[in-house]
Amino acid sequence: MIFEGSEKKLELVVQDSVNLLAWPESRWLELIAAAGTQAISKVENSHGRAYLLSESSLFVWRDRMTMITCGTTTLADSALKACEYLQSEDIAAIFYERKNEYFPQMQKSDFFADARKLNQVIPGRAYRLGHADEHHLFLYHSCRQFEPRKTDTTLEILMYGLRGRAREAFNEENRSGEWIRMQTGLDRLFSGYSVDDHAFSPIGYSLNAINGARYYTIHVTPQDESPYVSFETNLNSRRDMEATIKSVLEVFQPRAFDVVYFDAKAEREIVNINGYVTRGAVREKLGCGFNVYYSHHSEEQAVETAAYLLEI
């Protein structure tokens, strides 16, 4: 079965004048529907709310929404819908990302079209991080001046090609979320979080977890045609980023992965992880106050593979 795991991501930050948690639930369901996805479940605390979606996740906090959607969703439309409910001056920043996809020809829009739409609402800039023929991340951001807090960091680990125990466990059909967490070691990754997960049928797995204002989220598309896992969190300081990457890689044992990191500081060292080669890196100070870091890593030894017989 062909399923696009690679995701689009939207982060919309508002000024103090707005409290997104005060928006009625019907509005969030409207934004979710605008992307062509639907809410499956939610978990919340006094800081925020996390919706598990049929295609990934939506996190809502007082000052921001973070929405991640895979498949053939139209996330830029959710962004435009959210802006309809805001005065222009209430918008502090918009970030919109798209990873290069497995099946771009099946998407309803491409990044360029999405960026043009967003640019009409909030003027911004669009970048490609990484060579066009290699793994790369498209990034659009608004150009308004924005001063992120020092603790305002986001770490994304985007993984390709599950191996070993993870590949096996995630490909077992019709298992429960609990079975998957125990079997893969996901249950030992972080502690103290309220976890809301969902095992799709026959395969596929999503998890949201919140703890105060901290979150992490995991989405697994184990299909052999396009094996993909995304992990995202704001729980990291720059200091323990490498440790987090290592523990996540230990669970999923990917053949290759990207690291995407946003923070307020200027320079950071290029990530190097034992057993992987760093194949490319981009560090850019964005016009909006954030710095973005992107790097791609793949297995140290190229492995000879068999030709993959396609169903036509």
Add this chain to the structure above:
Amino acid sequence: MIFEGSEKKLELVVQDSVNLLAWPESRWLELIAAAGTQAISKVENSHGRAYLLSESSLFVWRDRMTMITCGTTTLADSALKACEYLQSEDIAAIFYERKNEYFPQMQKSDFFADARKLNQVIPGRAYRLGHADEHHLFLYHSCRQFEPRKTDTTLEILMYGLRGRAREAFNEENRSGEWIRMQTGLDRLFSGYSVDDHAFSPIGYSLNAINGARYYTIHVTPQDESPYVSFETNLNSRRDMEATIKSVLEVFQPRAFDVVYFDAKAEREIVNINGYVTRGAVREKLGCGFNVYYSHHSEEQAVETAAYLLEI
């Protein structure tokens, strides 16, 4: 300017009962038009004819046609059109290839749709060579038993990211073919060939060359958005393949490249080229008598790059 350099390739081999050189030129122009491209010029000898196209090349020999087209061409339609002029039993073999593209969302069809079309005319098999998230080649071939001659070999070198002198020279606007050949060292690559080349305006370059039944062809899309060069030849024995690869790489100095090789023999060694890392390899004995070899290679040291500002 966005231009898709990555190509589709069709090879159609006929039985002795047919002489493709006897087909009227109007028929070839019809096949060329079916792909949505047009002939610019041609060069011929007693063995065959090479058309330079507005999107790459068509070679016609007594027993086969080889057509390579880039851009948003519809090469599978040329294959179907050619089959209309042939009895089914006259067709010895069909091969159809598509490299992963820079801008797949802009294509008029994807490989799966093309393969389904071909499969209805001549039942065959479709493969992906290489991981789906990495550089990879799609290959469709007919399943009829076919016995290629020992000398029936094809070498393709598909190159990404021009560097150095080649990048500069191919990006100079409105230069003549002769200037490009001299400046880049292309004129010293092989001798004894009748050469037909074309420098596109403002940039872009194509070359066909024939010598008896041997040919080579080169297509250069130097645009910084999607820098790509293809080289293909049947002049190689397995013995001097590595030497040919080295001399071609010397001209174009790519950041990364693929090697695709077809021949009748079973096993070949994995290509290793100084200064490049072999990132993946596939060796497959196809059901039709040929063996295919595919490998991807990239620069040894990952280089940090700047974010690439996109025009939206």
